[in-house]
Amino acid sequence: MTRHVDVLIVGAGLSGIGVASHLVREGAGRSFLILERRAAIGGTWDLFRYPGIRSDSDMYTFGYGFRPWNGTKVLADGPNIRSYISDTAREHGITEHIRFGRKVVAARWSSTEARWTVEAVDEATGAVEAVTANFLAGATGYYDYDRGFRPHFPGEERFTGRFVHPQHWPEELDVAGRRVVVIGSGATAITLVPALAARGARVTMLQRSPTYITALPADDPVAVALKKARVPDRIAYRAGRARNIALQRASYRLSRRSPALAKKLLLAAVRAQVGKDLDMRHFTPSYDPWDQRLCVVPNGDLFRVLRTGEAEIVTDRIETFTPTGIRLASGAELAADIVVTATGLTVQMLGGAALEVDGEPVTVRDRVVYKGAMLDGVPNFVMVLGYTNASWTLKADLAAEYFCRVLGHMDEHGYRTVVPVAREGDRSPHSIMGAALTSGYISRGDAVMPRQGTRGPWKVINDYFRDRAFLRTGPVDDGVLEFSRVQAVRRAKAPVS
Known part of the structure; x- marks a missing residue:
């Protein structure tokens, strides 16, 4: 028997639980169901289990706007984030509305029935189940949970050691006393290096090119002071959240308007952390700040292990793998027992599900995004994507609030x-992220991601203050959305150019 709900949410991670929480908080009595491929709540934070995994955004802004994060850590670890998401689901009565172990493979809209029919595979039995819904919310993020990005390296077949990708970290892996080379320079690599060193590994961070990295205190001094003063959690959270949003925006604007000054400030801070003996070429990118996402380390942990010699950093290109390690373009060789390929994500929309409107396949890349939350020509659909230049949850919260406004x-x-x-x-011609950032996964995702608009509600500019006004208080019926009281709506049209 096919089940029907008002709203079907795909994904029980940070975004999906956020959408469901807003539906509950709205109090409209709408029925909803969440289909989650994994066996637990958490999404990204349930999948990634590599050593040291943590947020790369402060928790005042990475937490939900409606539920305070009560810890003092600036960057929370994976287990605490999973608990936070699960606790949010439990407190809002959402957990019982989740159907775990269901991989969504197709979503088909029918204008004659004014509803979605979604097919999902029960991964335990292989049975195909169907759910119909008036509205569909895609909350799967934008990467492939099955495959991380893993380039082929010359000669890798000869390597007699072990390759590990952080997206699928083996629980039994013991690195103590082992020679570990971490390939990469992004958030995952800079998290892994000090964590592996703490486990007794002899770690080398091998990067083709550097990334901008800044250090933050592990504990927020203001949060600590407010807790000592016994300021109510909700008030402290709102104050800290407002402060950090303002700081994020100010930092980003400085980087875009005065990149030379921002670069000077960032590199001066790194020099103060690493000392005079480390070569600054390892920390000096060829691009301007915020051409790629800024990486953050708590208490400068990466800088500390490099400064003390617990780990080393090498900036070079891989010429070939050998049986015992890696030969670099410079002629140097790195011995390795384990190679960690922290080489990024494979971009994928809607968890890989096929999308159709009235029998016509929808190629997401050919569609333009409306208000960063809906797709041109796709009825009764919201797509939750976070910010690239700030905390993901800031935009996910706004998108969920806006969805509730549209429903109302x-x-x-x-x-x-x-x-x-x-x-x-x-x-x-640009993707919703490609015009702003140049990170590898964003460039690779151009073939998958929807298009950026040129004006008005079609233009994605990743500005929380603008989006807050746009999505919270701007008119819902703005002349761009087409509403209908009857069942039939316009068929999916050819994408505009």
């Missing part, structure tokens, strides 16, 4: 369907 507007006016309709000139 439709209830008030008796509408059954809503679809954003782009017009000629609204679509740019």
Whole structure:
């Protein structure tokens, strides 16, 4: 028997639990169901289990706006984030609405029925189940949970050691006394290096090019002071959240408007951390600050292990693997027992599910995004994606709030369907992230991600203050969304150019 709900949410991670929480908090009595492929709540934070895993955004802004993060850690570790998401689901009565172990493979919209039919595979039995829904919310993030990005390295077949990708970290892996080379320079690599060194590994961080890295205190001094003063958690959280949002925006704006000054400040801070003996070329990128996401380390832990010799950093290119390690373009050789390929993500939309509107396949790349939350020509659909230049949850929260506003507007006016309709000139050739950042996974994702708009609600600029006004208080019926009280809506059209 096919089950029907008002809202079907795909994904029980940070975004999916956020959407469900907003639906509950709205109090509209809408029925909802979450389909989650994994066996537990958490999404990214349930999948990634590599040593030292933590957020790369401060928890005042990475936490939900409606539920205070009560710890004092600036960057929380994976287990605490998983607990936070699970506790949020439990407190809002969401857990019993999750169907675990279901991989969504197809979502089909019918205009004649004004509903979605979603097919999911029970991964334990292989049985295909169907759920129908009036609205569909995609909360799967934008990467492939099955495959991390893993380039082929010359000669890797000859290597007699072990390759490990952080996305699928083996629980039994013992690194004590082993020679470990971590390939990469992003957030995962800089987290792994001090964590592996603490486990007794002899670690080398091998990077092709450096990343901007900044150190933050492990514990937020303001949060610590407020706790000592016994300021109520909710008030302390709101104050800290407002402060950190403002600081994030100020830092980003400085980097974009005065990149030379931002670069000077960032590198001066690194020099103060690493001391005079480490070569600054390992920490001096060829690009401007925030052309790629800024990496953060608590208490400068990465700088400390490099400074003390507990780990080393090498900036070079791989010429070939040998049976016992890696030969570099410079001619130097790195001996290795284990090679960790912290080489990034494989981008994928909607968890790889096929999307159709009235029998016509929807190629997400060909669609332009409306208000960073909906797709041109796709009815009764919201897509939750976070920020690239700030905490993911800031945008995910706003998108969920906006979704609830749209639902309320439709209830008030008796509408059954809503679809954003782009017009000629609204679509740019850039992906929603490709014009802003140049990170490898973003460049690779250009073939998958939806398009950036050229103006108005189609233009994604990743600005929390602008989006807050746009999504919280801007008119819902803005002349771009088309609403209908009858079942039939316009068929999926060819993408605009």
